[in-house]
Amino acid sequence: MSERPLLTQLIDALRCLPGVGPKSAQRIAFHLLERDREGGVRLAHVMADAMTRIRRCNHCRTLTEQDLCALCANPNRDGQVLCVVEQPSEILAIEQATDFRGRYFVLGGRLSPLDGIGPRELGLDQLDERLEGRAVREIILAISPTVEGSATAHLIAESAARYGVNLTRIAHGVPLGGELESIDGGTLALAFKGRQQV
Amino acid sequence: MSERPLLTQLIDALRCLPGVGPKSAQRIAFHLLERDREGGVRLAHVMADAMTRIRRCNHCRTLTEQDLCALCANPNRDGQVLCVVEQPSEILAIEQATDFRGRYFVLGGRLSPLDGIGPRELGLDQLDERLEGRAVREIILAISPTVEGSATAHLIAESAARYGVNLTRIAHGVPLGGELESIDGGTLALAFKGRQQV
Numbered sequence: 001m002s003e004r005p006l007l008t009q010l011i012d013a014l015r016c017l018p019g020v021g022p023k024s025a026q027r028i029a030f031h032l033l034e035r036d037r038e039g040g041v042r043l044a045h046v047m048a049d050a051m052t053r054i055r056r057c058n059h060c061r062t063l064t065e066q067d068l069c070a071l072c073a074n075p076n077r078d079g080q081v082l083c084v085v086e087q088p089s090e091i092l093a094i095e096q097a098t099d100f101r102g103r104y105f106v107l108g109g110r111l112s113p114l115d116g117i118g119p120r121e122l123g124l125d126q127l128d129e130r131l132e133g134r135a136v137r138e139i140i141l142a143i144s145p146t147v148e149g150s151a152t153a154h155l156i157a158e159s160a161a162r163y164g165v166n167l168t169r170i171a172h173g174v175p176l177g178g179e180l181e182s183i184d185g186g187t188l189a190l191a192f193k194g195r196q197q198v
Numbered sequence: 199m200s201e202r203p204l205l206t207q208l209i210d211a212l213r214c215l216p217g218v219g220p221k222s223a224q225r226i227a228f229h230l231l232e233r234d235r236e237g238g239v240r241l242a243h244v245m246a247d248a249m250t251r252i253r254r255c256n257h258c259r260t261l262t263e264q265d266l267c268a269l270c271a272n273p274n275r276d277g278q279v280l281c282v283v284e285q286p287s288e289i290l291a292i293e294q295a296t297d298f299r300g301r302y303f304v305l306g307g308r309l310s311p312l313d314g315i316g317p318r319e320l321g322l323d324q325l326d327e328r329l330e331g332r333a334v335r336e337i338i339l340a341i342s343p344t345v346e347g348s349a350t351a352h353l354i355a356e357s358a359a360r361y362g363v364n365l366t367r368i369a370h371g372v373p374l375g376g377e378l379e380s381i382d383g384g385t386l387a388l389a390f391k392g393r394q395q396v
Contacts, residue, residue: 016237039214044246046211
């Protein structure tokens with residue numbers, strides 16, 4: 001294995017990147033070797049560091065190398081409002097687009113008992129503990145309205161009711177600039193159901 | 199700098215990859231962290247190794263971590279036929295598509311005196327030495343027929359004439375399946391000039 005030319009090894013290793021096939025892997029390898037070795041060295045070090053040190057935040061389960069992620073450690077965020085998302089990447093999207101100033105809770109997936117993903121795997125026991133502590137006033141569900149997503153939302157709704165926490169979910173509907181004829185039926189149905197007084 | 203979250207550092211560092219903007223960098227980072235840490239670790243190590251150890255082959259100037267690249271070290275390749283290319287990546291393309299069994303010489307660019315790229319930078323002195331040794335019977339030019347490429351080819355032609363080496367160049371013309379109406383004029387003109395008896 002280590003006898004193979006290092007260039008071939010690099011091209012092969014680059015194929016772990018999403019959407020990178022043999023041709024793109026070659027292109028990336030030559031680009032780094034011929035034009036940006038410095039960037040390549042920096043990326044290699046940060047990547048090795050990130051792969052070994054990044055784990056889940058103790059509090060919200062997002063990805064971080066600290067015990068508490070930057071958002072959970074930030075005293076200026078309102079811990080009484082908790083936005084529940086499926087993936088850590090969704091936190092970035094919400095932070096970039098909205099002025100939400102509360103905190104987050106990351107499920108890390110959707111209920112899927114057949115795949116061994118139950119309430120425990122989604123950290124719902126951890127979420128329960130937080131609700132039990134009476135520190136949360138509102139939960140905002142930012143979960144996709146699929147079958148599994150709805151089942152997950154249902155479990156969270158039960159907990160919220162048990163501890164008297166207000167539960168909301170983000171609006172689903174036609175995106176800005178979306179053409180009605182190209183929107184899927186489920187979204188369009190939700191948009192009609194969720195129509196608001198003008 | 200090192201105070202920034204490691205995830206942010208990883209996303210930033212990924213932007214050195216060609217064609218990767220902020221969104222793709224996020225997507226790659228989350229993919230590696232959530233689905234393929236093992237691949238990420240392997241890639242990080244190979245990349246660090248490649249960036250520091252890969253340099254130019256002493257003989258043909260392609261990229262390798264050895265003194266001599268695998269092709270130059272292979273005793274079964276015919277050293278009497280030398281294919282001159284601009285970039286190391288072109289060797290891979292030729293090896294994958296043709297049954298060429300000779301050796302290569304990599305210029306690493308095209309003559310461009312204004313950018314400080316003269317004959318020396320392209321290794322033409324090194325090529326001359328090889329021709330002087332009378333070890334080469336034929337040079338095949340696989341250089342793009344741009345202005346700079348033609349100037350480079352002209353210099354090589356002078357050397358070849360001086361040492362009595364046969365000089366050929368690969369055919370330029372309409373690619374297989376190429377539609378005449380969508381081919382650029384330069385290529386079409388070359389295709390007519392280079393027409394062959396049927």
